[in-house]
Amino acid sequence: MIRVELAKLIRRxxxxxxxxxxxxxxxxxxxxxxxxxxxxxxxQGGAFLSAVLSNGLLYPAAAMAIVVPLFLPVAVAVxxxxxxxxxxxxxxxxxxxxxxxxxxxLLVAKLVALTAFVLAAIVAVLATSFVTGKVxxxxxxxxxxxxxxxxxxxxxxxxxxxRLVASLAFITISMLGxxxxxxxxxxxxxxxxxxxxxxxxxxxxxxxLVTLGAASSIAPYLPTRYWLAWVDFFRQPIxxxxxxxxxxxxxxxxxxxxxxxxxxxxxxxxxx
Amino acid sequence: xxxxxxxxxRFGSILAVDHVxxxxxxxxxxxxxxxxxxxxxxxxxxxxxxxxxTSGTCEVLGxxxxxxxxxxxxxxxxxxxxxxAYPHLSGRTNLALLDxxxxxxxxxxxxxxxxxxxxxxxxxxxxxxxxRAYSLGMRQRLGLAAxxxxxxxxxxxxxxxxxxxxxxxxxxxxxxxxxNSGGVTIFVSSHLLAEVEQLCTRVGVMDDGRxxxxxxxxxxxxxxGHIAVTTPDGDAAVALLDxxxxxxxxxxxxxxxxxxxxLNALLxxxxxxxxxxxxxxxxxxxxxxxxxxxxxxxxxxG
Numbered sequence: 120m121i122r123v124e125l126a127k128l129i130r131r132x133x134x135x136x137x138x139x140x141x142x143x144x145x146x147x148x149x150x151x152x153x154x155x156x157x158x159x160x161x162x163q164g165g166a167f168l169s170a171v172l173s174n175g176l177l178y179p180a181a182a183m184a185i186v187v188p189l190f191l192p193v194a195v196a197v198x199x200x201x202x203x204x205x206x207x208x209x210x211x212x213x214x215x216x217x218x219x220x221x222x223x224x225l226l227v228a229k230l231v232a233l234t235a236f237v238l239a240a241i242v243a244v245l246a247t248s249f250v251t252g253k254v255x256x257x258x259x260x261x262x263x264x265x266x267x268x269x270x271x272x273x274x275x276x277x278x279x280x281x282r283l284v285a286s287l288a289f290i291t292i293s294m295l296g297x298x299x300x301x302x303x304x305x306x307x308x309x310x311x312x313x314x315x316x317x318x319x320x321x322x323x324x325x326x327x328l329v330t331l332g333a334a335s336s337i338a339p340y341l342p343t344r345y346w347l348a349w350v351d352f353f354r355q356p357i358x359x360x361x362x363x364x365x366x367x368x369x370x371x372x373x374x375x376x377x378x379x380x381x382x383x384x385x386x387x388x389x390x391x
Numbered sequence: 392x393x394x395x396x397x398x399x400x401r402f403g404s405i406l407a408v409d410h411v412x413x414x415x416x417x418x419x420x421x422x423x424x425x426x427x428x429x430x431x432x433x434x435x436x437x438x439x440x441x442x443x444x445t446s447g448t449c450e451v452l453g454x455x456x457x458x459x460x461x462x463x464x465x466x467x468x469x470x471x472x473x474x475x476a477y478p479h480l481s482g483r484t485n486l487a488l489l490d491x492x493x494x495x496x497x498x499x500x501x502x503x504x505x506x507x508x509x510x511x512x513x514x515x516x517x518x519x520x521x522x523r524a525y526s527l528g529m530r531q532r533l534g535l536a537a538x539x540x541x542x543x544x545x546x547x548x549x550x551x552x553x554x555x556x557x558x559x560x561x562x563x564x565x566x567x568x569x570x571n572s573g574g575v576t577i578f579v580s581s582h583l584l585a586e587v588e589q590l591c592t593r594v595g596v597m598d599d600g601r602x603x604x605x606x607x608x609x610x611x612x613x614x615x616g617h618i619a620v621t622t623p624d625g626d627a628a629v630a631l632l633d634x635x636x637x638x639x640x641x642x643x644x645x646x647x648x649x650x651x652x653x654l655n656a657l658l659x660x661x662x663x664x665x666x667x668x669x670x671x672x673x674x675x676x677x678x679x680x681x682x683x684x685x686x687x688x689x690x691x692x693g
Contacts, residue, residue: 120492120493122491123488123491123492126488126491127477127488130479130480130484131479132479209475209476209477209478210472210473210474210475211475211476211477213436213439213441213471213472213475214471214475214489214537215489215492216439216440216441217439217440217441217464217467217469217471218464218489218492218493219440219460219461219464219465219493219494220492220493221461386443388402388436388441388442388443389436389441389442390436390441390442
């Protein structure tokens with residue numbers, strides 16, 4: 120079943136459109152920065168953006184900081200909201216279930232396919248932004264294989280690779296939190312759009328509350344609070360506190376909402 | 392093959408299926424009839440474990456559903472309501488994905504099995520156009536191919552001739568009868584009486600969620616005690632049979648009595664020419680309209 124879900128993913132035009140758009144955005148930003156040489160001052164704007172003019176090798180990290188807060192979660196919510204509700208809308212859900220495909224198996228396969236999408240999207244963005252950075256920005260004074268960390272010290276090539284992989288894992292887990300909410304809503308409604316918008320509403324509300332000082336008491340429990348904590352992988356030494364909390368929060372959201380999705384789907388009357 | 396006891400399903404305040412006791416025997420061609428909204432599709436969904444009964448039990452292929460769905464469903468093929476497929480993919484791709492989704496579909500033989508079934512339902516020459524571009528009849532045939540892909544012992548079809556043209560209806564009926572003679576039990580739900588009358592050996596009639604009738608078709612179609620006679624000598628016949636005429640419409644007479652040879656001999660002896668003489672039987676339509684209400688899509692003023 121997992122293979123079938125992956126095959127369906129690959130055959131969907133919207134998946135490729137989403138990935139292309141995700142890759143395009145950092146390229147557009149890079150072109151503007153390279154042609155005007157105007158960057159946000161350090162500490163403001165996107166993380167790393169202020170550093171890319173002196174070191175193009177940091178651009179993949181800057182690109183991640185651009186797509187993670189909004190564009191990647193939107194893409195994830197679109198696909199995850201479609202997971203069950205989309206099958207219900209086309210009427211294929213009932214034919215899968217009488218094939219028979221177990222309801223839990225179907226949910227697991229959908230989740231694996233979503234995870235594959237998130238990974239593929241991040242890798243695609245990293246690859247295109249790496250090329251973009253190489254082409255549009257200088258490679259930094261320390262040479263090809265060295266990058267300055269946010270803390271000012273130099274990172275070696277192997278350190279960079281390790282930390283990129285760690286960031287990739289962290290971002291994937293963060294996106295699974297969104298996916299879990301959208302999949303849960305997808306088992307509740309038969310409208311894919313409704314499930315997607317519901318998940319996005321949760322995210323927008325969360326992003327709003329995170330910036331609201333008055334809501335600081337609940338901020339640590341909001342799903343988007345630690346989304347950018349992977350930036351801390353690029354400090355020397357690595358600042359683990361927010362990373363660990365971020366993973367914990369996302370794990371909690373994934374467990375709760377997937378549990379709810381599973382409980383709901385197992386006992387649901389499929390009348391679509 | 393299918394046995395339900397007091398099967399009941401309630402959606403909120405609506406009682407969709409009310410204490411239904413279905414009994415479909417191996418080898419039957421069973422037709423579930425009833426007006427729109429009488430609960431036929433809900434029964435089909437209950438049998439397949441898509442929805443869960445409020446109360447009552449349900450056995451398919453001798454095993455309780457939905458508890459044993461994993462063991463039962465591989466031997467069941469079904470079209471529920473309308474056929475469905477991913478609109479942006481071709482028919483072959485859709486069948487291949489469905490085949491790969493569940494048990495009993497080895498990859499090695501997949502292409503050959505799909506080709507065989509497509510030929511069987513009359514889509515053998517289908518190209519790679521997406522389902523989006525299929526006509527309703529083609530989708531119906533594809534749905535049937537999907538249901539047959541794993542050589543089921545029981546075929547459950549909900550309105551299988553929806554959207555088919557007369558030729559398609561004939562094709563499907565011939566295919567179902569052929570499968571049935573090969574040992575496949577057929578269960579169709581339909582509101583098309585003529586369709587069921589030509590296909591089925593046994594019928595159940597639903598009305599407002601209840602099964603109001605379940606009988607062999609041959610038993611239902613009893614003689615009415617009238618004989619229809621068509622004769623060019625109508626006046627002479629009326630004069631001869633004075634008192635036995637129940638109805639007259641030009642050349643067509645309805646005569647009370649059930650002994651066709653006796654009536655035939657009587658008329659011939661009186662030199663009355665006969666076009667046609669036949670004992671009237673109750674049509675399925677008479678039977679069904681007798682036991683059912685007006686259906687859910689008719690709203691009469693109170």
